[in-house]
Amino acid sequence: xxxxxxxxxxxxxxxxxxxxxxxxxxxxxxxxxxxxxxxxxxxxxxxxxxxxxxxxxxxxxxxxxxxxxxxxxxxxxxxxxxxxxxxxxxxxxxxxxxxxxxxxxxxxxxxxxxxxxxxxxxxxxxxxxxxxxxxxxxxxxxxxxxxxxxxxxxxxxxxxxxxxxxxxxxxxxxxxxxxxxxxxxxxxxxxxxxxxxxxxxxxxxxxxxxxxx
Numbered sequence: 001x002x003x004x005x006x007x008x009x010x011x012x013x014x015x016x017x018x019x020x021x022x023x024x025x026x027x028x029x030x031x032x033x034x035x036x037x038x039x040x041x042x043x044x045x046x047x048x049x050x051x052x053x054x055x056x057x058x059x060x061x062x063x064x065x066x067x068x069x070x071x072x073x074x075x076x077x078x079x080x081x082x083x084x085x086x087x088x089x090x091x092x093x094x095x096x097x098x099x100x101x102x103x104x105x106x107x108x109x110x111x112x113x114x115x116x117x118x119x120x121x122x123x124x125x126x127x128x129x130x131x132x133x134x135x136x137x138x139x140x141x142x143x144x145x146x147x148x149x150x151x152x153x154x155x156x157x158x159x160x161x162x163x164x165x166x167x168x169x170x171x172x173x174x175x176x177x178x179x180x181x182x183x184x185x186x187x188x189x190x191x192x193x194x195x196x197x198x199x200x201x202x203x204x205x206x207x208x209x210x211x212x213x
Contacts, residue, residue, distance in 0.1 A: 013069030109133030163187030
């Protein structure tokens, strides 16, 4: 497939880029610093600011799917505002470009830990990560109100970190997945596997799902 990947050099986006290219997909890597995209077959870097909707739409046109791994810098003076504006622009640009399929990197913060309770609202949720988690939750809410796009929103486990690509994990829906010891973990590599699996064989159209061991 021909994919536009927003945020292709980020913590999660870089692994999605590797997974997609390794499976033979043609990827346009949309980033702020294209010089940071590793040279490899099937990957074309392109500079973009996601907040510039028209320019973003021009770059998205002609692709079969958009994957958004966009995230604001954590040292930004307004992480929540930057991410919320960026997500709105991504939705608008995807529609303007005529691309119907949008897959989004979500966060664990919006997952339910009990009826009516989400992880981001728990007292022990790290304050430093709260603006980004709240903005990502708003992205999910916006997609749920979107009547046109064929969207999917993939949330990781509570802890996502570098590790092995095993291809063995569990999928869930709206609840945080826990293992027998009460932990919640996924490697970035296996998260990328789950994302590209969904791209190739959609099982969660217009839905959120989650992945963990």
